Amino acid sequence: MSDSSRSRGLGAAARVTALAGSVMDLHVRIALQEVDREKRRLISGVVFLAMGGAFTLFALLAVEVAVVSLLENNFGWTLVNALILVALFDLLLAGISLRVGGQLAKGPYLPETLEGISRTTKAVLGKP
Numbered sequence: 001m002s003d004s005s006r007s008r009g010l011g012a013a014a015r016v017t018a019l020a021g022s023v024m025d026l027h028v029r030i031a032l033q034e035v036d037r038e039k040r041r042l043i044s045g046v047v048f049l050a051m052g053g054a055f056t057l058f059a060l061l062a063v064e065v066a067v068v069s070l071l072e073n074n075f076g077w078t079l080v081n082a083l084i085l086v087a088l089f090d091l092l093l094a095g096i097s098l099r100v101g102g103q104l105a106k107g108p109y110l111p112e113t114l115e116g117i118s119r120t121t122k123a124v125l126g127k128p
Contacts, residue, residue, distance in 0.1 A: 023120045030112045037110075064090075 035042075064086050071082035 019123060023116075023123065026116050027113075027120070030110070030116050034110050034113065 071077040
């Protein structure tokens with residue numbers, strides 16, 4: 001390889017690196033704009049979700065104590081068997097909740113973000 005072809009290769013690598021840095025800066029700026037716009041809504045939402053989660057936990061614990069007591073007294077189950085059944089039911093509900101929550105967390109994005117992702121993809125793939 002000659003020196004001129006090496007310098008052209010390094011120049012191309014420098015341009016690609018500069019392009020990648022520019023794209024990352026754009027994405028960071030857009031993400032910060034989104035956070036600034038939505039900060040109050042996000043903080044309020046987190047506070048109310050935490051409160052709802054705490055109250056739901058207390059209610060769930062009360063219901064579980066009642067179910068274990070019902071299984072012991074009315075159906076003659078042992079304490080261990082009743083606790084295992086309640087724990088398995090809790091695991092089932094936890095799995096369903098995590099799956100649904102993961103789907104709901106895929107929220108909408110601002111048009112600027114979608115446009116930036118589109119431009120980045122086109123630039124990386126070399127499409128006009």
